[in-house]
Amino acid sequence: MGPHRDNHPLMRAHAAVTVVALVAALMAPSAAAAQQTAARQGTVRTDTLWAQSLGVRKALTVYLPPSYGTSTRRYPLLVYLHGRGGNERDWTNAGLLHRTMDSLVSAGQPEAIIAMPDGDDGWYTTWASLPDAGCATDTVRREPAATYCVPWPHYDDYIARDIVAHLDGHYRTVGTRESRGIAGLSMGGYGALTLALAYPDVFAAAVSHSGVLSPRLRIGAAVTDSLRYGREMNELAAGVRHLWPSLRAVFGSDTLAWRGRDPALLAERLKARVARGEAQWPALRFDIGVDDTWTPQNRDLAASLRALGVAHEYTEYPGAHTWTYWKAHAAESLVFLLTRTGGKE
Structure with a gap:
């Protein structure tokens, strides 16, 4: 099955063929291009910062572009x-x-600083309740409770305020809304779009890869069904499948709390703010593999944005919920964000 593109009339048409060709070129560089890339590598470092929104110190991976150490210029920030x-x-x-x-820089794309924060399993939102007092450690990565079990889980403010302030304060970022973009995968895809919609003063563009983008959608519901969203907790639990324990801990046991964290509702609220001249609409792009569990949710958000008449890009590709898929499409999200934050058209 070939790529599916949401052809909304207000959508900024992305040069998909150009990006695909660029990705293909990156996957099979010539010897000369490989030498040039090797000579122009960025650096990756690990920072720690005090996250006021969480009440703990957190780790942060930072990519600095190839020219960072030899120039005095300022750079866009991608999260x-x-x-x-x-x-x-x-x-x-x-x-x-x-x-x-x-590789993109060697191919002529703008340089940027990239911040990759530790977001725990916090869904990049403010939790509906405080964490379980019995929380001990993150068993997946054996992170100690001192940094994993945060006392004040405001993961949205943590990204939009603490992380951005740290990068702006410690590195040569441009430091404006127009120079910042955000992207993520799966839980991070949800976070990227919801943060851009909730903090349009901070981020000018956002991309989701394989995001959980319509968490209230009932299993098997059509996008034309006016009753497609769960109204009881058991319907919400069935809809999010294996994510239920994680999402219930964060979103809470109140259907109104789930609705308040729904990307479509956040988009509706932001559209009203934009109409009043209070905010700017961020450039939005989301994609997913046709074999991904969350494809119906992505289609639902695309339908909701079309109904609202707001600009967005939505694309489906072959693939599933895997790193194979995310690595294959990372260049596309980078180009999308660089185009909108770094001045490259």
């Missing part, structure tokens, strides 16, 4: 969010995002 069960090293260790960025 890349990991998925559930992941950490701040996922995008470099598993996704090789830094190498993809190096």
